[in-house]
Amino acid sequence: MITLNGNIIPVKEANGKDAAHNPEKLLKLNGAEATDESKIKAISHYFRQIMLMLGLDMEDDSLKGTPDRVAKMYVQEIFRGMNPANKPAVTLFENKYHYNKMLVVKDITVYSCCEHHFLPIMGKAHVAYFSSGKVIGLSKVNRLVQYYCQRPQVQERLTEQIAQALQKALHTEDVAVIIEATHLCVAARGIRDIASTTRTSHYSGKFQNNAIKKELLSWLK
Ligand SMILES: [Zn+2]
Secondary structure, X not given: OOEEOXXXXXXXXXXXXXXXXXXXXXXXXXOEEOOXXXXXXXXXXXXXXXXXXXXXXXXXXXXXXXXXHHHHHHHHHHOHHHOHHHOOOOOEXXXXXXXXXXXXXXXXXXXXXXXXXXXXXXXXXXXXXXXXXXEEOHHHHHHHHHHHHOOEEOHHHHHHHHHHHHHXXXXXXXEEEEEEEEEHHHHOOOOOOOOOOEEEEEEOHHHHOHHHHHHHHHHOO
16 A cells, blocks of 8 residues: 555546546546645655665665656646646637638647657647638647647647647637657667657648648648
């Protein structure tokens, strides 16, 4: 039984097989909604156990602070997107200029984490849409991408989650998302291939039209 300061930490697991799709179903600590602070405390405790099991000397000055550092990094940075409160608010503007062509945001930095090995996924996302009469602040596109990256992910789901969030935010089906990424679990272990990249895409609405898809891909060359 695992204890923290002498108290057993009851961790209620998130319900459902696809909790990663619904981080709204957050785990509960001590029966209450987990706060960032309580999550950091618990993760630090468990990470220390992992380090001990690996045979590390946790009295060593250099290692002592690692469990806390890792826990803070998980909750506040790398897995920030597991907390729905961190979802960026999207403000829409009237499309005053009646710009009705394709809008492309290219080379958005993707820094995510593979849910199978907890190793980094790094690459680029390209996002395109046709305005439904509303436009989004450009940096909001990057922030939305970042929000869904900051979860344990598989690239296919990441692509779909970004596309769905954009469709909802922009009130349009006319959305495309392309992600090209390197998975460190492929590069640093297993097959140890440092050259291969993985490409995933989502095309909906007008982007299912071949000529439009071709126009987008020519932009991305
Ligand atoms: Zn992996």
